[in-house]
Amino acid sequence: MAKIKLDIFRFDEATDAIPHRDEVTVDLPETTTVLDALEYAKAEIDGSISFRRSCRSAICGSCSMSIGGVTSLACKTSCGSAMEEDGSVKIDPMPNFQPMKDLVVHMDPFWDKYARLKPYLQPNDADSAHATERRVSPDDMTKLVDVANCIMCATCYSLCPVVSVDPAFAGPAAIAYAYRFIEDVRDGQRKERIAQISEDYLWLCAHCYACSYCPKHVDPNDRIIDVKRAAITDRVMMNERGPRHALVVAKTIKQTGMLAETEVIQGTVGRFNIRGLLKVAPLGARMALKGKLPPPFLKPVPKVDEIRTIFDALEAPVR
Amino acid sequence: MSSTLLPEERALDAHVRTNSSKSKRYGFFPGCVAKESCKELFNSTMLLADKLGIELIELTAASCCGASVLNDTNRDVARVLNARTYAQAEALGLDDVITICSTCTGHMRAANKELRESEEHMAQANAILGKFGANYKGSVTVRHLLWLLIDDIGLDKLQAMVVRPLNGLKVAPFYGCHIIRPESVNGWESARHPHSLEDVIVALGGEAVDYAGKTRCCGFHVQLEKEGIAASMVGQNMRMAKDNGAEAVITPCPLCHLALDGYQADAAARWGRTDLPVFHLPQLVAYALGVPAEKLGLKKHLIDPREVMVSRDLIN
Numbered sequence: 001m002a003k004i005k006l007d008i009f010r011f012d013e014a015t016d017a018i019p020h021r022d023e024v025t026v027d028l029p030e031t032t033t034v035l036d037a038l039e040y041a042k043a044e045i046d047g048s049i050s051f052r053r054s055c056r057s058a059i060c061g062s063c064s065m066s067i068g069g070v071t072s073l074a075c076k077t078s079c080g081s082a083m084e085e086d087g088s089v090k091i092d093p094m095p096n097f098q099p100m101k102d103l104v105v106h107m108d109p110f111w112d113k114y115a116r117l118k119p120y121l122q123p124n125d126a127d128s129a130h131a132t133e134r135r136v137s138p139d140d141m142t143k144l145v146d147v148a149n150c151i152m153c154a155t156c157y158s159l160c161p162v163v164s165v166d167p168a169f170a171g172p173a174a175i176a177y178a179y180r181f182i183e184d185v186r187d188g189q190r191k192e193r194i195a196q197i198s199e200d201y202l203w204l205c206a207h208c209y210a211c212s213y214c215p216k217h218v219d220p221n222d223r224i225i226d227v228k229r230a231a232i233t234d235r236v237m238m239n240e241r242g243p244r245h246a247l248v249v250a251k252t253i254k255q256t257g258m259l260a261e262t263e264v265i266q267g268t269v270g271r272f273n274i275r276g277l278l279k280v281a282p283l284g285a286r287m288a289l290k291g292k293l294p295p296p297f298l299k300p301v302p303k304v305d306e307i308r309t310i311f312d313a314l315e316a317p318v319r
Numbered sequence: 320m321s322s323t324l325l326p327e328e329r330a331l332d333a334h335v336r337t338n339s340s341k342s343k344r345y346g347f348f349p350g351c352v353a354k355e356s357c358k359e360l361f362n363s364t365m366l367l368a369d370k371l372g373i374e375l376i377e378l379t380a381a382s383c384c385g386a387s388v389l390n391d392t393n394r395d396v397a398r399v400l401n402a403r404t405y406a407q408a409e410a411l412g413l414d415d416v417i418t419i420c421s422t423c424t425g426h427m428r429a430a431n432k433e434l435r436e437s438e439e440h441m442a443q444a445n446a447i448l449g450k451f452g453a454n455y456k457g458s459v460t461v462r463h464l465l466w467l468l469i470d471d472i473g474l475d476k477l478q479a480m481v482v483r484p485l486n487g488l489k490v491a492p493f494y495g496c497h498i499i500r501p502e503s504v505n506g507w508e509s510a511r512h513p514h515s516l517e518d519v520i521v522a523l524g525g526e527a528v529d530y531a532g533k534t535r536c537c538g539f540h541v542q543l544e545k546e547g548i549a550a551s552m553v554g555q556n557m558r559m560a561k562d563n564g565a566e567a568v569i570t571p572c573p574l575c576h577l578a579l580d581g582y583q584a585d586a587a588a589r590w591g592r593t594d595l596p597v598f599h600l601p602q603l604v605a606y607a608l609g610v611p612a613e614k615l616g617l618k619k620h621l622i623d624p625r626e627v628m629v630s631r632d633l634i635n
Contacts, residue, residue, distance in 0.1 A: 161555075162541070166551070203541075206496075206539075207541075208496040212503070232391065246392050259352075283582075294356040302379060306403060318392070
């Protein structure tokens, strides 16, 4: 047994102007899950501590909270693994959400982004046109299984740095769930779905892999890349900066072997987009003053033909 | 040896065979940004290597690692490009490829992991490399210079090599995503609670500043996608660092450096002025190990680090 100090964020939006913290000490083994420790504290010490929970076994997705500064499922995280040197475990509501009461947050923005996906199958033809159920091959189904494991716990959404500065971004879970329907062979709305998720800023993903902390190994980070690739393959909203950026990067690597910074900036913003270029110009001017501008043209690396051979062999798209 | 070697590589190859290697030799992959807008990073890395007594053999014919963007266009091309780079290292007898960029580290390691764990991927890559007489056997390990400092040099030895300690300079570490995440690819230290940069800061005589932003994203990869997005991410993180007492930032990633150094001015409207100078990892290590400050390219930074260095009596 060990004295575990639960350092808990306390707040009630109905009565409190600002949050405070309570320290609740429980005498439990360090292997106790944070959820069990909270349940014990609520039952034995302070019945007013509020948190969401249901299944206690990482299936329901209710008990996501910030534990030791990183969002995790309380039922899947031991107190010992998140303990500070002074024996305390810091517990906060999920960041990127508005707190409601203690560790309970308003989940609405997260669900709204799901709802926008129309997260149900939309086949091209009526069920009555089929004598049997619609069949999916094992290979086609395998692609969807990982994403179907999503328990909508919002861990990824809460850790997403883009959501934290721009709430218009769909967030990792919604993009991964868009993939689940985009790649479903029974669905008839592939292009419309890609367009919708592109409008919800698919290409604003910052490639930070914070969503690789997914407790169910859905790993939205990889599915986001899959959806971007689907957008390029199906040529959906190709004039947006995201696809332009990806394709001009590919083009400069094929031409020179290197990512040519100057050409990538022009190609992404648009060579004739004077307003857009003027907006990046102040930083460019500051860099120029310091002698830090990338060179306007790059000499190809030695044996660049080999690099072009690789692109051609794989039929990799370039702009 | 493979017929794909350039003349200068053949010379290096001969050198590998005849030199009984009194110093450790590494394949060196500087990445695009260290050769373009952050040349000061490349130069200070080479100066640091001299001080450490290690030899960095630049893979001059290597391609871009894919920069996390190439995967958006094609599933295989970045992996095969990196296989070509590893084949060049192998042909030179080099098992270690050292990077100085978090993004290069993560994406090259991811490609290498796929190649080594999947016969299918390795066969696909070698079928293409075979068109120009190259082959990758899978012997290469990709590591960041930060890991080399700790694993191969060692913190104790590094500390003993310090001739100009940082006089308690309060430095905030900024890791950059791809050197820690995903853990399945990097895994050299905890992605949630890393401390290698802090350890190096302390070994150099500085004080490490803890803040929640140290493992967060700088926004570099989406700086062009939407107005102000990267500046906001930079401002948010630098605000946390500044509020926790930081006087400067250190990063192992030139992409983070460009974003943090470039966008603090634009972030001031929303996050307040922070003006934290951002050192490349090898700049600050090289300085502490005795490389003259004027050789480190510090005047190329948009936020001049020399003021804070003067205030700590590090330079005049």
